Amino acid sequence: NAGVMQNPRHLVRRRGQEARLRCSPMKGHSHVYWYRQLPEEGLKFMVYLQKENIIDESGMPKERFSAEFPKEGPSILRIQQVVRGDSAAYFCASSPPSGGLTDTQYFGPGTRLTVL
Amino acid sequence: KQEVTQIPAALSVPEGENLVLNCSFTDSAIYNLQWFRQDPGKGLTSLLLIQSSQREQTSGRLNASLDKSSGRSTLYIAASQPGDSATYLCAPYGNNRLAFGKGNQVVVIP
Numbered sequence: 001n002a003g004v005m006q007n008p009r010h011l012v013r014r015r016g017q018e019a020r021l022r023c024s025p026m027k028g029h030s031h032v033y034w035y036r037q038l039p040e041e042g043l044k045f046m047v048y049l050q051k052e053n054i055i056d057e058s059g060m061p062k063e064r065f066s067a068e069f070p071k072e073g074p075s076i077l078r079i080q081q082v083v084r085g086d087s088a089a090y091f092c093a094s095s096p097p098s099g100g101l102t103d104t105q106y107f108g109p110g111t112r113l114t115v116l
Numbered sequence: 117k118q119e120v121t122q123i124p125a126a127l128s129v130p131e132g133e134n135l136v137l138n139c140s141f142t143d144s145a146i147y148n149l150q151w152f153r154q155d156p157g158k159g160l161t162s163l164l165l166i167q168s169s170q171r172e173q174t175s176g177r178l179n180a181s182l183d184k185s186s187g188r189s190t191l192y193i194a195a196s197q198p199g200d201s202a203t204y205l206c207a208p209y210g211n212n213r214l215a216f217g218k219g220n221q222v223v224v225i226p
Contacts, residue, residue, distance in 0.1 A: 042120070042216040059213065102148060105209075107152070107161075107162070
C-alpha cells in the first residue's frame with residue numbers, strides 16, 4: 001500500500017502566478033487534511049476535506065486559496081496570485097473513513113513552494 | 117484555540133541515554149494525540165497514537181503517556197541511538213485538526 005503521495009515535491013513560482021499542489025491519499029482513505037509549515041514555524045492546519053466535500057476550511061486564508069477533493073483523482077490545493085509570504089512547505093495527510101477521531105493521520109512528503 | 121508547547125526546544129544527548137520529551141496543550145477536549153518524527157526537509161512519520169481514553173502507548177523503544185485532564189503528554193525513547201536524531205512533534209487532535217508546536221529537536225551524539 002503506497003503512502004500518501006504529493007506532487008510536485010518542489011515548485012517555484014514568480015509572484016502573481018498560480019500554484020497547484022496535488023495530494024493522493026493512501027488507498028482506502030477518504031479524508032484529506034492540508035497543513036502549511038512556514039520557515040521556523042510549526043505546522044498549521046488549513047483545510048479538511050472528504051470526497052466532494054469541504055468539511056472545515058477555517059484555517060485557510062479567505063482570498064487566493066482554495067481546495068478540492070473530487071470524486072475521482074487527487075486533492076488539489078490551489079493558490080492564485082502567489083506572493084512571497086506563500087513560500088512554505090505544504091503537507092497533506094490522509095486518514096481512513098472514520099476520520100481523525102480515532103485514526104492515525106498519515107502524512108505525505110510535502111511540496112516545498114518557493115515564490116520568487 | 118489549541119496551543120501546544122514542547123520542552124525542551126532542543127537537546128543533545130550521548131548515545132545510549134534515555135530521552136524524555138515533554139508536550140503540553142491548552143485545550144483538553146481532544147480525541148487523540150499523535151507523536152511524529154520529522155527529519156530535516158522531510159515529511160512527518162507517525163510514531164504513536166494515543167486515544168483520549170488511554171493513558172499510555174508503547175512501540176519498541178518508544179513509550180508515550182497522556183494525561184488529558186492536565187493537558188500533558190510525554191514521549192520516552194529508551195537507549196537512544198544516532199538514528200533517533202530528528203525533530204519530534206506532539207499533535208493533539210480536536211476540532212477537525214491536528215495542532216502542532218515547534219517540536220523537540222534532538223541530537224544523539226555517537
